[in-house]
Amino acid sequence: MTFAITQNCCTDAACVAVCPVNCIHPAPGERDFGTTEMLYIDPAACIDCGACADACPVDAVHPAEELPRAQQQYAGINAAYFERSGRPVPQGAADHGPNFHAWGTPHFERVLPADFAPLRVAIVGTGPAGMYAAEDLLLHTRSEVTLVDRLPAPGGLIRYGVAPDHPATKRIGETFARFHTHPRVHMHLGLDVGTHVTAAELAAHHDAVVYAVGASTDRRLGIPGEDLPGSIAATTFVAWYNAHPEVAPDAVALSADRVVVVGNGNVALDVARILVSDPGALADTAVAGHALGELRRSKVREVVLLGRRGPEHAACSGTELLALKSLPGVGLVVDDHDPRIGAAVDSSEATEKARLFRDLPREAVDWSAPPDTSGQRPRIVFRFHSEPLEMRGDEQIRSVRATGGAGAQEIAAGLALRAIGYRGVPQAGLPFDEGSGTVPHERGRVTGRPGTYVVGWIKRGPSGGIGANRRCAAETVGTLLDDAVAGRLSAPTAGASAFRRLARRRR
Ligand SMILES: Cc1cc2nc3c(=O)[nH]c(=O)nc-3n(C[C@H](O)[C@H](O)[C@H](O)COP(=O)(O)OP(=O)(O)OC[C@H]3O[C@@H](n4cnc5c(N)ncnc54)[C@H](O)[C@@H]3O)c2cc1C
Ligand SMILES: NC(=O)c1ccc[n+]([C@@H]2O[C@H](COP(=O)([O-])OP(=O)(O)OC[C@H]3O[C@@H](n4cnc5c(N)ncnc54)[C@H](OP(=O)(O)O)[C@@H]3O)[C@@H](O)[C@H]2O)c1
Ligand code: SF4
Ligand code: SF4
Structure with missing residues (x-):
């Protein structure tokens, strides 16, 4: 048996310091540490001591054989990292055995003069x-x-x-x-x-x-209609479902059947996931009571994620996308409005990120029609190569006009969430x-x-x-x-x- 690191990993490297055989990489000081989405355990070197699982503050490390269904792919993901990147070159390997990787003294220690006065x-x-x-x-x-x-x-x-x-x-x-x-x-x-x-x-x-x-605070799009009622910054939406004391319980109404989310970073994925999740599954979490009530009453059937670049540049992490793909009762679709999307996803040279979209259905979505509300499953539509041009409406946002492969499209929506970054x-x-x-x-x-x-x-x-x-x-x-x-x-x-x-x- 071996251990594997999973979706929650926040790359704080707490596990690296306790691993007796230094088989968790990339480690502080190594190439890729600081840019990698998660750390990986080398199954060929892990001696199954469990120290990393005890040290992990976010419960991201588990015995590979005991991974819950939705996380089972992480055993392969950990192993694949080492197949792809090779194993770290051992320094002093002759002295310490084949699994030894000398990555230096612990990163957070430093030497101060003996008479250093407390500050x-x-x-x-x-x-x-x-x-x-x-x-x-x-x-x-x-x-x-x-x-x-x-x-x-x-x-x-x-x-x-x-x-x-x-x-x-x-x-x-x-x-x-x-x-x-x-x-x-x-x-x-x-x-x-x-x-x-x-x-x-x-x-x-x-x-x-x-x-x-x-x-x-939030970044601004700088487009007409951005301040219409119903156009909300993701900062507000996130604070609302987390019971932030400065956001009113009635700051969000989920009375529209379609929501447009601008951006496809991890915050965009968070808000999309919360919007389509089964409220029953959220009931035991720290979600704000007022948000849970509104989510139970929600009319939202479709969430459209607008990404201004292609799938190969989706800003979300692969781990969060994998988790979204495993979310029960939710459909994921890619809007096939631009030939560049298929080219990026299907190419034999597709990037790792683009390949993650390969198994999702692609469909040319008819934005003039309302979302299909007949089925039980709400869905998330990834629309790439599409930038918002204008939010339209009178007293309330009614649609988002966005660029597309066949020209600008008007996407009917009663709520728009701007998830384009904090500031x-x-x-x-x-x-x-x-x-x-x-x-x-x-x-x-x-x-x-x-x-x-x-x-x-x-x-x-x-x-x-x-x-x-x-x-x-x-x-x-x-x-x-x-x-x-x-x-x-x-x-x-x-x-x-x-x-x-x-x-x-x-x-
Ligand atoms: C919606 C969202 C979800 C995220 N989810 C994840 C995740 O699942 N996993 C992950 O690894 N990362 C996640 N991140 C990223 C992570 O939260 C950030 O990297 C991290 O919080 C940044 O830390 P910080 O301490 O700089 O800022 P913050 O966490 O924002 O802390 C700043 C603190 O300063 C206080 N403050 C501000 N001004 C003043 C003042 N004038 N006087 C006194 N106090 C003040 C604030 O009240 C706040 O408590 C998420 C980020 C966002 C936005
Ligand atoms: N689970 C997690 O681990 C987790 C959860 C939430 C947040 N976080 C972290 O928190 C950080 C912030 O996340 P974030 O999602 O707020 O930011 P982000 O990752 O920077 O994503 C911002 C998104 O907005 C788009 N965007 C920016 N300006 C735009 C514009 N003018 N018009 C259209 N689209 C625009 C970006 O597109 P481009 O890519 O084209 O610029 C991108 O898709 C990230 O590092 C993220 O990983 C982590
Ligand atoms: S189980 Fe032990 S040997 Fe394996 S990665 Fe974790 S700390 Fe290292
Ligand atoms: S597995 Fe846990 S302890 Fe190790 S880097 Fe990831 S979050 Fe930190």
Whole structure:
């Protein structure tokens, strides 16, 4: 028997550190780590010890022979990675046996001078980036950490973004929560930096401040009708089904039979999947009660995913697409409106992504007709090479006009969800790059603001799964500690208890 990594993998590499035979790849420092969708276990080297399954925070590792039906293909997917990429060249193999792969010292460790004085660091944001930075500081230094979040519950997008039907992924919140009660941590929830306390006040009470504030708003299409009622950003829809306190329970009405989703990234797949899932299957998840009620009343029969490029460039990950294909009671179709689609999918040189669409039915959809509501199965239509030109309607959106192989098409729809990406917002007291929606920095150090750092989506832009923030945090914390060792940080002018009093007063 061997173990296999499955769909939920968020590439945080926690398993790599515990594997006694180093058979999980790509590992930190190896080519492809950082761009790969998931990590893979080499079945030829795995000795079946189970340490990786114990270490995985999102329950992504299972014995290959015990994989549930929908995940069984992952045994082959793990093995295929090594067939395709070859096995890592062992360094010192003669000394350590054929399975040894020397990938160096653990990635997140660093050596500090023996007299390194503990720091007092504020971290703004309790999403993955903030929590990985906190974990790094707490585990590798004796620093004190002040965690601040503007929302009443910690977790960032783990709590308010990750889809409720991904309970294993949401469980990483429990791993982070262990640090909320760490003896060297003080957490302040419902405290907005920029509203309740200023950046200068926060800086005055700490040696360093790390901003892990994410990317909380949506990108705009810039087309006519974008603001019509019924045209909603996916950020709002996602927050609605996750019970975000700032989105009203009645913000979404599912009274239309067809929904157009612009974009085909993982967020687009999340919202499409929630729209067509059996509400009964969502009832035991963390889905908001108001959303579950609306999903039970939903009239939605068809969700159209508009991708402006071809199937070979679909922005979703292969793992999420495979999961969608296994969703019970849902039909998937590719709109065959453009000859480039068949060419990309059927070609003997089709990319791995394009090949994933090969077994889906292709049909020339008649958009002038309403969706077929007679069958029991709702369906998802992938429409590639199609960009929205205009949202049409009077008091409510009625259709989306979109480009297509045979010219622009009018797609009747009563709801449009714009899943074209998140966007960072300016943070008071910090520089901001309007183009990228990020804070300018050098290896995490905010440009022109000594003692101030960024991590996560506000640093890199809104892309990458949970695990990407771990590597990102390692870089930022490394820079912060380098600055501390080099004497580039100013000591706080007020104490920790003074900050706690200030926070209590202001909230
Ligand atoms: C809808 C959605 C689903 C996703 N699902 C998955 C998934 O299944 N698997 C996966 O690997 N990745 C997933 N991701 C990606 C993952 O969520 C991100 O990589 C990650 O959350 C980014 O972390 P972050 O800490 O930078 O930002 P966030 O998680 O957004 O955290 C930012 C935090 O900062 C706080 N904050 C902001 N401004 C202030 C302020 N002024 N004062 C105080 N606090 C503030 C916010 O309240 C928030 O808690 C998903 C992303 C989205 C959008
Ligand atoms: N389960 C998971 O692991 C999970 C779940 C959710 C999110 N995430 C991660 O979170 C990150 C954000 O995801 P996301 O889906 O918001 O972003 P994304 O992956 O960047 O996808 C954005 C989509 O919008 C399209 N788009 C952008 N601008 C457009 C425009 N002007 N007109 C038409 N289409 C446009 C993009 O097309 P182009 O590709 O042509 O640019 C793409 O299809 C990703 O890294 C994702 O993997 C992970
Ligand atoms: S089961 Fe053990 S040997 Fe196999 S991949 Fe996991 S940690 Fe490594
Ligand atoms: S989520 Fe992390 S620990 Fe789990 S399999 Fe993926 S890389 Fe390994």
